[in-house]
Amino acid sequence: MSETVPQVDTVQVVLDVLKQAAAAHGVHEAEVLGGRYDEExxxxxxxxxxxxxxDSGYTIVRTAS
Structure with missing residues (x-):
């Protein structure tokens, strides 16, 4: 029996992760880099x-074209 994989809104997942990264990166620049711009x-x-x-259970899989 094959397991049904739920469909996700890829754009929403990427948008949510980008927003989380932006917030976390602001903290990183402020706290770790002392307010300096992160060249990397x-x-x-x-x-x-x-x-x-x-961590959220996603994997990126390339499908054959």
Whole structure:
């Protein structure tokens, strides 16, 4: 018997994770970097988003085209 995977609104999931990352990155810049601009923000965001998605049970799967 195959398990039914619930459908999700991908845009909403990505938007929610981006908003969480933005808030967390603001704290990171303020508290960890002492208010300095984070030159490495793309790497930080990628790591945060990947971790948040994984913690929520999401995996990114490439489908054959």
């Amino acid at each position: 923000w793309p790497q930080w965001y990628a790591e945060h988003i990947a971790s948040t998605l994984a």
